[in-house]
Structures are given as structure tokens and as C-alpha cells.
Amino acid sequence: MSILLSDISKELPLEDTSNYRCLNKKLFKDLDRTCVVIDDDPTGNQTVYDIPLLTGWDLETLVHEFKNETPAFFLLTNSRSLSQEKSSEVYQEISKNILRASELTNREFTVISRSDSTLRGHFSEVNVVKNALNYNNIITVFLPVMFEGNRVTVNDVHYITDGDYLVPVNETPFSQDHTFAYSKADLKEWIQEKTNGEIKASDVFSLSVEAIRNKNKEWLCEQIMSLHAGAFCVLNALNYHDLDKGVQALLLAEKLGKKIVYRTSSSFVPSYIGLEPKSLLTPEKIIDLNTQTGGVVIVGSYVSKSSQQLNYALKHYSENEIIEVDVDTILKEGADAYLAVIISKIDENIATGNDVIVYTSRKLITGASANSNINIALRVSNALVDLVKGMSVRPKYLLAKGGITSHDLAIKGLGMKRSRVLGQIQPGIPVWEMDEETKFPKLPYIVFPGNVGDERSLLTIIQKLS
Secondary structure, eight states: OOEEHHHHOOOOOGGGHHHHHHHHHHHHHHHOEEEEEEESSTTTTTTOOSOEEESOOOHHHHHHHHHTTOSEEEEEOOGGGSOHHHHHHHHHHHHHHHHHHHHHHTOEEEEEEEOOTTSOSOTHHHHHHHHHHTOTTOEEEEEOOBGGGTEEEETTEEEEEETTEEEEGGGSGGGGOTTTOOOOOBHHHHHHHHTTTSSOGGGOEEEOHHHHHHSOHHHHHHHHHTOOTTOEEEEOBSSHHHHHHHHHHHHHHHHTTOOEEEEEOTTHHHHHHTOOOOOOOOHHHHSOTTOOSOOEEEEOOOSHHHHHHHHHHHTTSOGGGEEEEOHHHHTSTTOHHHHHHHHHHHHHHHHTTOOEEEEEOSSOOOOSSHHHHHHHHHHHHHHHHHHHHHOOSOOSOEEEESHHHHHHIIIIISOOSEEEEEEEEETTEEEEEEOTTSSSTTOEEEEEOTTOSOTTHHHHHHHHTO
């Protein structure tokens, strides 16, 4: 049931967060450790800047980062596109390598399992991490708020802000996801639902917005320190003021020896490492304004918000600059010739300076099970990868819409092994700079999550870079 935001929140201006964020930066630095963010799709870096993104997690790679005392880095697993069994294998491998790298370098670490602010993903991943690390007193803090996307938690209920109203997330289309559907918006009940009753809602602890605002960080820290091994804790927050203060208590608890694994969305990461806010990127910070080629936009996401943004943008482009990729065709044998024609059309457009929008047909094709749905999505994504691999003209930029799409285009299409987050072009929409080893070195790569922005956002970005 939706509620009025004004009825539940005493507004705290975001400017108040500056002192908290500075203190968080000091507290994190005092911990003298590396923050490893294991991301289940490529969009979790949508709130940070100047942080490495890695596509590999072998022992040698992790030892290198730990030896260099890298403060924080992301491991891009794209596990949201995998089956639960496969995602568990990936997270177990990563966790064991992190632990071994820590032993070899004598470098402490924190693990953040970053996932979706609309609660889609394999929640089982956090238990895989905990079990692999094998700490006796470890607890889990669950915090899916993402203010840049209007996701907040209050009274343990997770909401999406819609104008003046807070809408429980289980009343939104996200809860009907064909792979990660759920029925609860109360996060305690959601945890019980996702663990099939293994964790009871009544056993989940929480820190309320009221407590965070009215109690000092030492009192909040005491509550966290008192949690027993294996406990789950929900942290409520309506804005960065609440989040940054709550994170202070978590950092203090870690300083006192409490072992914590985090399952969060994107807003938590800058708060935890004390990354100060940065203004949105201007075009000259993203692209070479003298570039003569056009940009390429590839839309693979099927969520309703993506389709709305796509349809709005298409109204402003000519038929020649719009390419629909028919999903029925690419799922059949002999799709290579069809894709070759599309690649030629992309190259012709951008070579003459025109931007081009490439999108998958909007009819959602599903299988008989969650795994078959994932397999269909992978086949569609692989077709889009083939388009990028086949391009012979370097575009001005490449924008990928959707988590699976952006991950696969970066890694499989462009051959990315490491890149750097430059910042955000719009709130919640990061820009990467490809490394030298990719298909198009230093290419600006825009990762546009499927569930972020309003109807005009896609067109706004394209026009901003024109």
C-alpha cells in the first residue's frame, strides 16, 4: 500500500551528509583494508568514480590488487544472468581466492555483495561468501537502498519513490520478474521468503530510521556488536544522511573486530569508503568533441522503464538510424547472415556521423523454467555481442541499456579486462573508460541500468553527447 512521503519523513537536506562522509572516509582509512565489491551485474558502480572494474578474479589478479593496497575495486561477475547453482560456484571461487590473497599479502578486506535495489538477484550469494570465508562471528547486513534510483527503506519496508508517494517494491513490476519474482516488501519477510524459511523474519534485527537519527553512533555500534554469529541485520535509510550515519556505526563495529558481510545496492559503496559526492560528467569529460563518427546505443533490457525510454527516444530519430533486432530470427538457425546485414548498417551510419539506436524486439519470449529463461536471455545477449565484435568503425561512444547487455558487450564484445569508472552522466548511470587492450581503446562506455531514469533519460543522454 502506497504512503505519502511527507507523512513518514522529516526532511533532512543532503548537504548535511558532508561531515558524515568525511568521517566515514577517515574510519575506512583507519581500517587499512581493501573493499572488494562483488557485483552481480555491471551497474553497481553507478554511484562511484575513479575506481577499477575487473572482469577476472583469479588469485594472481587479487594478489596484485592487495599488494598495491587498492582501497576498493569491483569484480564484475554478471551472476544475475546465471543459474543459482552457477552463481554459487562463481562466488565460492571468488571468496576462496580473496581469502587466499589476503593470507599471502597480509591484507585485510571487506566483502560487499552488490545487487539490485529492486531486489532481483540470487540472495543465496551472500551465504556462499560467508561460508567460504569461514569466520566464526560473521553477520550479514542487508541494505538495498539506492537513492539515485529513488529506492528507500523505512520501517523495514523497501519502497520506490513515485512523486510524493512511497510504493512498496512488491507492488511494482520488478517483483514480477520472470526469474526473481517475490511477494514481500518487508525486508525481514523478504529474507524469510528468499531463504525458504531458513531465516525467520522474527530473527532478523533492524536499525530504524528513528534510531539512526536520534541515537549516537556509539549506541548504534553497540547494537551491531551485540548481534550473534550468523545474524541478519536490516538497516533503514531515507537518504544519505541516514545511510552515512548508520555506516559509521558499522565501520566502528568492524574496527572493534566484528566481521560483517554486506548485501547492498549501489548507494552503500560510496558511503562505506567515504567517497565524496562528485558532479555529473560534462560531454567534454566523456568524449573527444572533435570525433567525426556517430555514437551507438544498444538496448537489450526488457523492463517496462527501458521500453518507455526507448519508445520516447525513437520518436526523435529517422528510420535509417533505428535498427530493430528481431529476437525470433536470432533464436533460429542461420542468424549469422541476418546479423551481418545489421553490422553493415551500423558501420554505415556511424561512419557518416549519425548516431544509431539498436534494440531487440519488445515481445518478451520466455521458456518453461527460470533456467530456460536465462538461456534465452544469454542467446539474445550473445547476438548483440556479435554485433559489437563485427563493427569495423570506432564509434564516438557506446551506450548499453540493461545489466546483462552492458556486461556482455563490454567483456565479450569489446574484450574488456579492466576499466575505470569516470563518473556519472546522469544520476545512477556510470561512464567507463575502456582500457588499452579492448577492441576500441579508451572508448567511452555508458552503462545504463534498465530500471534507472525517467521517460526522457535515454534521449537526454544521446542529445547531450551529440
